[in-house]
Amino acid sequence: MDRKKDFNKNKNQNQQQIMQQPIGAMNYNFSFDKSFGQHILKNPLVVQQIIEKSGIKPTDVVLEIGPGTGNLTQSLLERSKKVIAVEIDARMIAEVSKRVNKLGYQHKFQLIQGDAIKTQLPFFDLCVANTPYQISSPLVFKLLQHRPIFRCAVLMFQREFAMRLVAKPGSDMYCRLSVNVQLLARVDHLLKVSKNSFKPPPKVESSVVRIEPKFPPPPINFTEWDGLVRLCFLRKNKTMSAIFRLKQVLKMLHKNFVTFQTELKVGGQQALAQQDQQVDLTAFMLDENQLEQKLSKKDKRLEKIAAKGALKEGEDGDDDEEEKMEDEPEDEAENDPIQSIKAFKKLVVKTLEDNQMHEKRACKMEIIDFLNLLKIFNEQGVHFK
Numbered sequence: 001m002d003r004k005k006d007f008n009k010n011k012n013q014n015q016q017q018i019m020q021q022p023i024g025a026m027n028y029n030f031s032f033d034k035s036f037g038q039h040i041l042k043n044p045l046v047v048q049q050i051i052e053k054s055g056i057k058p059t060d061v062v063l064e065i066g067p068g069t070g071n072l073t074q075s076l077l078e079r080s081k082k083v084i085a086v087e088i089d090a091r092m093i094a095e096v097s098k099r100v101n102k103l104g105y106q107h108k109f110q111l112i113q114g115d116a117i118k119t120q121l122p123f124f125d126l127c128v129a130n131t132p133y134q135i136s137s138p139l140v141f142k143l144l145q146h147r148p149i150f151r152c153a154v155l156m157f158q159r160e161f162a163m164r165l166v167a168k169p170g171s172d173m174y175c176r177l178s179v180n181v182q183l184l185a186r187v188d189h190l191l192k193v194s195k196n197s198f199k200p201p202p203k204v205e206s207s208v209v210r211i212e213p214k215f216p217p218p219p220i221n222f223t224e225w226d227g228l229v230r231l232c233f234l235r236k237n238k239t240m241s242a243i244f245r246l247k248q249v250l251k252m253l254h255k256n257f258v259t260f261q262t263e264l265k266v267g268g269q270q271a272l273a274q275q276d277q278q279v280d281l282t283a284f285m286l287d288e289n290q291l292e293q294k295l296s297k298k299d300k301r302l303e304k305i306a307a308k309g310a311l312k313e314g315e316d317g318d319d320d321e322e323e324k325m326e327d328e329p330e331d332e333a334e335n336d337p338i339q340s341i342k343a344f345k346k347l348v349v350k351t352l353e354d355n356q357m358h359e360k361r362a363c364k365m366e367i368i369d370f371l372n373l374l375k376i377f378n379e380q381g382v383h384f385k
């Protein structure tokens with residue numbers, strides 16, 4: 001009994017000592033590695049605010065990505081049932097383990113050494129982290145892909161990334177990332193954090209956001225969704241009419257259309273229905289560099305169309321040049337969108353016009369507009385992957 005009392009007394013003293021220490025004053029006999037985004041949170045007020053905004057319950061299992069030296073970990077351990085932390089750097093692993101042991105919290109702390117993106121994540125209720133910024137995008141989609149769905153994530157990101165996450169239609173920051181994340185989650189900006197709250201200070205400002213996954217997740221085929229959204233954002237200020245009249249776009253969609261019709265004929269409907277059930281956000285997870293490496297030739301052609309300014313700013317895209325198709329159809333195929341790309345173009349344009357989507361622009365489209373666009377095209381057999 002006395003031993004237990006002594007243990008608790010020591011534990012409380014240790015906790016108080018660590019709490020009273022200004023975080024930035026702690027000295028470590030190693031230098032922080034910028035390639036791992038090691039900017040530790042030295043401002044205890046920011047730690048406190050993150051904890052408050054996280055709404056941690058004593059029954060919660062909390063996932064922390066990149067505990068570093070444990071500044072956030074300590075507060076997470078004080079309020080939750082368990083903390084599972086994923087850390088890539090062995091030096092940080094040693095540091096945070098030492099700290100947790102000193103505090104006497106080792107019984108509710110699990111440390112996974114490795115790259116959070118490559119690690120299979122266990123069950124968690126909440127994810128709270130001052131994230132390494134170089135993995136922001138893949139991390140968000142990895143979390144959103146995780147099953148069972150977690151309650152909420154409170155994460156620190158580079159300010160610009162955070163603003164893109166929460167951007168609404170009409171804002172300059174509204175982009176493919178905003179649409180893909182907001183399809184799957186409610187995202188709110190919580191807190192601006194200055195560079196000086198970190199050691200060493202990063203070059204950019206930071207923000208904390210809350211991500212609450214939608215439950216149940218929308219029942220759509222994410223590969224199809226991603227294909228459509230990529231096209232719409234080739235030039236986000238252009239009309240759908242302009243984008244879907246592009247020769248290269250039409251050629252690609254026509255090829256998909258023909259493949260789809262063939263698959264239907266050979267009983268592929270079942271396979272396509274099954275595909276709809278899958279949750280595969282791999283394409284969303286790629287950041288811009290990885291994307292460049294993974295883009296198929298076809299995708300690269302699309303990127304080139306955008307880069308070359310096939311749709312230059314100010315152009316409405318109804319220009320005859322773009323509408324002209326190289327392959328003039330045979331007479332008998334004129335009305336058959338399988339045989340004739342010209343007939344296929346008519347189908348695409350009619351689908352847009354009949355549903356009043358032709359004048360919409362990605363920069364101002366709500367999630368519901370993208371969902372509607374996908375639905376009306378899919379109903380006509382027009383597919384994006």
Ligand SMILES: C[S@@+](CC[C@H](N)C(=O)[O-])C[C@H]1O[C@@H](n2cnc3c(N)ncnc32)[C@H](O)[C@@H]1O
Pocket residue numbers: 036037038039040041042065066067068069070071072086087088089092114115116117129130131132133135
């Ligand atoms: C911004 S620091 C945050 C440290 C600590 N949480 C804090 O707030 O003081 C990011 C941490 O993530 C770790 N890290 C970087 N890349 C990682 C990855 N791919 N997987 C897991 N941890 C990573 C770094 O080593 C570092 O400890």
